[in-house]
Amino acid sequence: MSTDNRSEKKSSIQLNVSEWVKLYGDYLYNYCIYRVNHAEEAEDLVQDTFLSAIKAKDSFRGDCSEKTWLLTILKRKIIDFYRKKSIQSIQQSINSEQIATGYEEYFIRDGKHEGHWSSLGKPNNWSVSSSTLLETKEFYKVLQHCFSLMPEKWSSVFKMKIIEEMETELICKELNLNASNYWVIMHRAKLQLRKCMALNWYEAK
Amino acid sequence: MNNTKELIQKMGVLFLNCKQATLLVVMEQEVKLSFLNRVKLYVHLNLFCKYCKTFKIQTTMLQKSINKQVQEDLTLRTNFKMNEDKKLHIAQMIEDILKV
Numbered sequence: 258m259s260t261d262n263r264s265e266k267k268s269s270i271q272l273n274v275s276e277w278v279k280l281y282g283d284y285l286y287n288y289c290i291y292r293v294n295h296a297e298e299a300e301d302l303v304q305d306t307f308l309s310a311i312k313a314k315d316s317f318r319g320d321c322s323e324k325t326w327l328l329t330i331l332k333r334k335i336i337d338f339y340r341k342k343s344i345q346s347i348q349q350s351i352n353s354e355q356i357a358t359g360y361e362e363y364f365i366r367d368g369k370h371e372g373h374w375s376s377l378g379k380p381n382n383w384s385v386s387s388s389t390l391l392e393t394k395e396f397y398k399v400l401q402h403c404f405s406l407m408p409e410k411w412s413s414v415f416k417m418k419i420i421e422e423m424e425t426e427l428i429c430k431e432l433n434l435n436a437s438n439y440w441v442i443m444h445r446a447k448l449q450l451r452k453c454m455a456l457n458w459y460e461a462k
Numbered sequence: 463m464n465n466t467k468e469l470i471q472k473m474g475v476l477f478l479n480c481k482q483a484t485l486l487v488v489m490e491q492e493v494k495l496s497f498l499n500r501v502k503l504y505v506h507l508n509l510f511c512k513y514c515k516t517f518k519i520q521t522t523m524l525q526k527s528i529n530k531q532v533q534e535d536l537t538l539r540t541n542f543k544m545n546e547d548k549k550l551h552i553a554q555m556i557e558d559i560l561k562v
Contacts, residue, residue, distance in 0.1 A: 274556060274560060275553075275556065275557065275560065277556065278549050278552050278553040278556065279549075279553070282544050282549050282552070283542070283543045283544055286542060286543065286544040287539075287540055287541070287542045287543075290542045291535060291536070291539060291542075296545070299544075300544060300545065300548045303544065303552070304548075304552050304555070307552060307555075307556060308555070308556075308559075311556065311559055311560075360481060363481075363484075364479075364480060364481040371479065372479025372480055372481040372482060373479055373480050373481075374480045374513050374514075379513045380513050380516040380517045380520060381516070382516060383520065396527070397531055400524075400527065400528070400531070418492075419528060419529065419532050420532055420536070425492065425493075440485065440488065440489060443488050443489075443492075444484065444485045444488045447488050447521050447524075448484065450521075450524060451517065451520050451521055451524060454520075454524060455520075
């Protein structure tokens with residue numbers, strides 16, 4: 258007859274599972290909320306992290322702290338979240354008319370001047386005094402707004418690059434992009450961002 | 463003269479349009495460009511196109527602001543708390559699993 262091991266301490270590596278929510282709940286939530294921007298999504302990710310961790314508790318080797326280990330699991334889920342969001346936005350763009358356009362609001366499409374700035378798209382100078390306003394809260398609100406206008410796919414790439422500081426190759430692997438896709442996304446995202454900031458901040462009346 | 467014609471044709475290889483130039487500007491912010499691309503870009507920005515030059519200045523500035531804000535947020539915004547009811551709910555779930 259095999260003994261019931263569940264009630265015994267299997268090894269010297271003890272996981273404080275019943276204390277997890279109290280000890281690490283807010284910590285994981287805080288890490289998450291900034292990256293997914295949505296309270297409910299963040300809560301679900303934290304919950305999923307705890308549940309996955311319980312399932313995987315035998316794989317915990319004790320070579321890092323419990324907190325670090327849980328964070329690693331959460332980080333994985335956040336990347337999966339970015340991927341899910343970026344796939345959703347592909348579906349959306351397939352349905353919309355935007356798929357054929359994209360560069361047209363910035364560059365002339367054909368003819369002798371193909372690839373040159375269109376009259377509406379070309380960047381205007383920003384006055385020097387605007388740049389001294391960089392530090393204000395209002396500026397960052399406008400920046401946030403411009404980000405929110407981006408398709409999820411682009412903002413996923415951006416977040417993975419800037420917040421998660423992931424290598425381009427890894428971002429491409431996670432989101433199933435090739436290098437060319439990546440650069441087109443970055444290109445279009447920065448064109449849009451610059452234009453949005455021009456309209457709403459630097460050249461706003 | 464044939465030589466001039468050939469030279470001009472070869473120089474065509476050096477010319478970028480603005481769509482290509484702005485793409486290189488974006489790439490340059492993250493990776494090192496090939497020597498040829500760097501030359502092409504320099505020629506376009508400094509000899510031909512003030513708009514692309516402006517684009518470069520503006521996107522560089524924006525990138526700096528974004529990086530700065532992200533770093534600040536990551537270090538300073540650490541006081542978000544999970545909803546208490548949700549915490550209780552999760553704690554209960556865990557307890558139920560552990561009992562099994």
